[in-house]
Amino acid sequence: MHKGHTWERVITAIPYLWLFLFFLLPFAIILKISLADPVIAQPPFTPMFDEQGNLSVSFDSFIFLLTDKLYAITYFKSVMLAASATMLCLLLGFPMAYGIARSEPTTRSILLLLIVLPFWISFLLRVYAWMGLLNNYGVINNMLMWIGAIDQPIQFMYTDFAMLIGMTYSYLPFMVLPLYATLERMDLDLVDAAQDLGATRTGAFWDITWPLARPGVIAGCLLVFIPAMGEYVIPYLLGGGESLLIGRVLFDEFFVARDWPLASSVAIVLLLILVVPIMLLQRYQARDAENA
Amino acid sequence: MQHRSRFLLTVLSFGYAFLYIPLISVVFYSFNKSSLATVWGGFSLRWYGELFRNDQVLEALALSLQIAATSATFATILGTMAGLVLVRFGRFRGRTLFSGMIVSPLVMPEVITGLSLLLLFVSLQQLIGWPAQRGFSTITIAHTTFAMAYVAVVVQSRLTSMDESLEEAAMDLGCRPLRVLFDITLPLIVPAMVAGWLLAFTLSLDDLVIASFVSGPGGTTLPMYIFSKVKLGVTPDINALASLIILIVSVGLLLSWAAMRKRSS
Amino acid sequence: MIEAANPDSFIRIRGVSKHFGDFVAVDDINLDIQKGELFAILGGSGCGKSTLLRMLAGFEEPTSGTMEIDGVDVTRQAPYERPVNMMFQSYAIFPHMNVEKNIAYGLRKERVAANEVDERVSDVIRLVQLDDFRARKPDQLSGGQRQRVALARALIKQPKVLLLDEPLAALDKKLREHTQFELMNIQDELGITFIVVTHDQEEAMTLSTRIAVMDRGRFLQVGPPKEIYEYPKSRFVADFIGTINTFEGRVTSAGDETISVDCPDVGVEVRALCTEDVKVGQDVCVAVRPEKIFISREEPEEDEGVRVRGIVDDLGYLGNLSLYRIHLETGRMIQVSRQNRRRSHKRFVEWDDKVWLSWRPRSAMIIQGDD
Numbered sequence A: 001m002h003k004g005h006t007w008e009r010v011i012t013a014i015p016y017l018w019l020f021l022f023f024l025l026p027f028a029i030i031l032k033i034s035l036a037d038p039v040i041a042q043p044p045f046t047p048m049f050d051e052q053g054n055l056s057v058s059f060d061s062f063i064f065l066l067t068d069k070l071y072a073i074t075y076f077k078s079v080m081l082a083a084s085a086t087m088l089c090l091l092l093g094f095p096m097a098y099g100i101a102r103s104e105p106t107t108r109s110i111l112l113l114l115i116v117l118p119f120w121i122s123f124l125l126r127v128y129a130w131m132g133l134l135n136n137y138g139v140i141n142n143m144l145m146w147i148g149a150i151d152q153p154i155q156f157m158y159t160d161f162a163m164l165i166g167m168t169y170s171y172l173p174f175m176v177l178p179l180y181a182t183l184e185r186m187d188l189d190l191v192d193a194a195q196d197l198g199a200t201r202t203g204a205f206w207d208i209t210w211p212l213a214r215p216g217v218i219a220g221c222l223l224v225f226i227p228a229m230g231e232y233v234i235p236y237l238l239g240g241g242e243s244l245l246i247g248r249v250l251f252d253e254f255f256v257a258r259d260w261p262l263a264s265s266v267a268i269v270l271l272l273i274l275v276v277p278i279m280l281l282q283r284y285q286a287r288d289a290e291n292a
Numbered sequence B: 001m002q003h004r005s006r007f008l009l010t011v012l013s014f015g016y017a018f019l020y021i022p023l024i025s026v027v028f029y030s031f032n033k034s035s036l037a038t039v040w041g042g043f044s045l046r047w048y049g050e051l052f053r054n055d056q057v058l059e060a061l062a063l064s065l066q067i068a069a070t071s072a073t074f075a076t077i078l079g080t081m082a083g084l085v086l087v088r089f090g091r092f093r094g095r096t097l098f099s100g101m102i103v104s105p106l107v108m109p110e111v112i113t114g115l116s117l118l119l120l121f122v123s124l125q126q127l128i129g130w131p132a133q134r135g136f137s138t139i140t141i142a143h144t145t146f147a148m149a150y151v152a153v154v155v156q157s158r159l160t161s162m163d164e165s166l167e168e169a170a171m172d173l174g175c176r177p178l179r180v181l182f183d184i185t186l187p188l189i190v191p192a193m194v195a196g197w198l199l200a201f202t203l204s205l206d207d208l209v210i211a212s213f214v215s216g217p218g219g220t221t222l223p224m225y226i227f228s229k230v231k232l233g234v235t236p237d238i239n240a241l242a243s244l245i246i247l248i249v250s251v252g253l254l255l256s257w258a259a260m261r262k263r264s265s
Numbered sequence C: 001m002i003e004a005a006n007p008d009s010f011i012r013i014r015g016v017s018k019h020f021g022d023f024v025a026v027d028d029i030n031l032d033i034q035k036g037e038l039f040a041i042l043g044g045s046g047c048g049k050s051t052l053l054r055m056l057a058g059f060e061e062p063t064s065g066t067m068e069i070d071g072v073d074v075t076r077q078a079p080y081e082r083p084v085n086m087m088f089q090s091y092a093i094f095p096h097m098n099v100e101k102n103i104a105y106g107l108r109k110e111r112v113a114a115n116e117v118d119e120r121v122s123d124v125i126r127l128v129q130l131d132d133f134r135a136r137k138p139d140q141l142s143g144g145q146r147q148r149v150a151l152a153r154a155l156i157k158q159p160k161v162l163l164l165d166e167p168l169a170a171l172d173k174k175l176r177e178h179t180q181f182e183l184m185n186i187q188d189e190l191g192i193t194f195i196v197v198t199h200d201q202e203e204a205m206t207l208s209t210r211i212a213v214m215d216r217g218r219f220l221q222v223g224p225p226k227e228i229y230e231y232p233k234s235r236f237v238a239d240f241i242g243t244i245n246t247f248e249g250r251v252t253s254a255g256d257e258t259i260s261v262d263c264p265d266v267g268v269e270v271r272a273l274c275t276e277d278v279k280v281g282q283d284v285c286v287a288v289r290p291e292k293i294f295i296s297r298e299e300p301e302e303d304e305g306v307r308v309r310g311i312v313d314d315l316g317y318l319g320n321l322s323l324y325r326i327h328l329e330t331g332r333m334i335q336v337s338r339q340n341r342r343r344s345h346k347r348f349v350e351w352d353d354k355v356w357l358s359w360r361p362r363s364a365m366i367i368q369g370d371d
């Protein structure tokens, strides 16, 4: 690997081996199991090489995934929900990031702190907090009934709406922070210059601010979309029994149905869907590191 | 200007209300006397008392803290090495794969990381009999793996922003490279390592999904315990627990924020 | 400091102030500028130059006062409504547009027809000599090229007034001098009124028809470069523009045109030309520019000016000039400069040489009052 000193080689080798063993190898295993057939045994899948040493691979799990309508719907719904949450985060997060970036330095650092704070509080507990709000006898319904807007509680919990709110809420800081970083870096003279040359406030926003904020917008959207796609806690706590998202299906397929090959295939298809966004995000982050 | 900033002010207020109302309501209901979590029955500290008498919570907390401290320490060591390799050691064969493996855990959905690690542990057990039981060790390994990526990024950005001429000056004064590493480089990145450790610690304490995959019977972390309870609905003792966590995090963050402001001014 | 109201002034600024909280950035400015002038605002960092300019452009609203351009009150107009364009201190070139798009931006916003845009962009690109760089992105340009893009972008809308905030600050000395003349040519050609902000006094002197010297949000003196240099009204202005030797003293006699001042620092009585009203016994300040002082080895001929003896403390060779620091017998240090007219290896005087200094009454100025 290295031409340098022995100790340099050692320092390189230790994290390299660790990642190889605990990050790369596991993916190879997922891939291997996804090409097996489920059996009732321990472990519950057929070996890659049978007793005669012949290679035995089966694409049954993938074929099943692609032909079963339920899975198509689940993937589609996961994408739609994650995309909707991303849009909501952007709609709310952009003006917030803009407002923070344009506020006085002292106010700004407090506002930023308040964005970061929820991030340090357990994700699980933040989702849980919404259970208390959205319940049939929760805070929101109580309020609405108290002011007389409704006389029957509205069913919020266990709906797509609840999941959407939960995702938007949980991932909003991921949107605000990269947006803030790009907006804060932007030279305010540019907006003044555009107005000086005849652009209105709105015109200057669309001509200058928005295109220059695009790296932040893309990074923010990916940072929300990618984890939202694989979300497990939110569909479990806020979504109903039939509102299945892919992260939860994967978990259940593995632990409840004990169909390891199918669970592995589900993971691989999810990864394939996310490959493009993940690579985009890595490219943007690398470029960002260069610019900083 | 006026018009515009009124719009921004509205959105900001709405956004922060959206972020904080759920947390505030949890804290509020944690003082509820009633055992029905969402019906106000008067003020009481009853649930806090119950929390401290709940052995399961305390056990889960102890396990979580142990795992967090261990994995954060390993993650800091490995992540610092990785950061050094990426910034200071120049090109070597396999560098692209290496940097790819460093950043991937940051963006990998948790369910995939969890599942892949579990399958690894199962396979290893089949092959070499280890790990005989899943729990502390497997969760610690899993957390170390994804947290070391965060540490590596923090250390990497610190190293990139650091003036390399300091190290060159030491070398110029006759320091051997390994000495330079210990005398100059490491002391300078200690703040980044501390920040990385804290981040790794928090991430580990927070994690539910990966731990649920790679844990076995008996290995219940605090988030796993909370999840098993809240699956069934809102409960007042979890409200109390959540409030305590919110309090600790807020105080810790406020203190470090104040310290940072003081130092910069 | 209110100037005589000029009925046909093109830009008219009346009592303009700008407060940021308690801080007064611009303090009650009055100013008239004629059409076609190249007006310079000169002052140290943070004295409020940019703020004044930004108020003219419409980015800041004055706390009080009014501004008129060509007979129209623009005080409350939005930036995009004003017949004014600005060249920013930071250039503010849009990083995501190439040179051509940057320059065309203003016309696009006016919804000028496409073929006319092309034509005018080509014209102005030729004017600033950027023909070879039309398609480049800003980060592929040098500092001087970027500066010309910013200039072209502001010029293309043919504004009535062009505001330039430290337009040459980022350029090296050679390029700066070259560009100064380019700017003057362009201004001459287009007849646009220029207001240039700078903290470089040489730049202000070469470029402008008139200069305003600014300090702490106020104008201390407004006038043509020569007047500012030769007849500064305060010590601040005298000090700010060029180097100067100043001596405190008391008036001993006041004639019609010349007065005598007793300056303990010089050691002899100093005679100076003074048209202003000074009384015997008044404390004044006598100021002499280094280039107005003669230096010689022999005692100069009798003359009604000043003659004193000193010792060369230090000397510096600048190529065109040599600078001398002369130690007077009173202990006072005086700066003198002398043109190097002859090509020679030998120095005119050496360290520790005894020399004579002299200057004419006409060369010394009297500064009353103190800022």
Ligand SMILES: Nc1ncnc2c1ncn2[C@@H]1O[C@H](COP(=O)(O)OP(=O)(O)OP(=O)(O)O)[C@@H](O)[C@H]1O
Binding pocket: C020, C023, C025, C043, C044, C045, C046, C047, C048, C049, C050, C051, C052, C199
């Ligand atoms: N938006 C603002 N809020 C508060 N103070 C400001 C603001 N803008 C400018 N100032 C203050 O007003 C004063 C004048 O600023 P200005 O930018 O006009 O200085 P300047 O003369 O252009 O200086 P320089 O030569 O450094 O560009 C400075 O002290 C500055 O700190």
Ligand SMILES: [Mg+2]
Binding pocket: C049, C050, C051, C089, C165
């Ligand atoms: Mg300025």
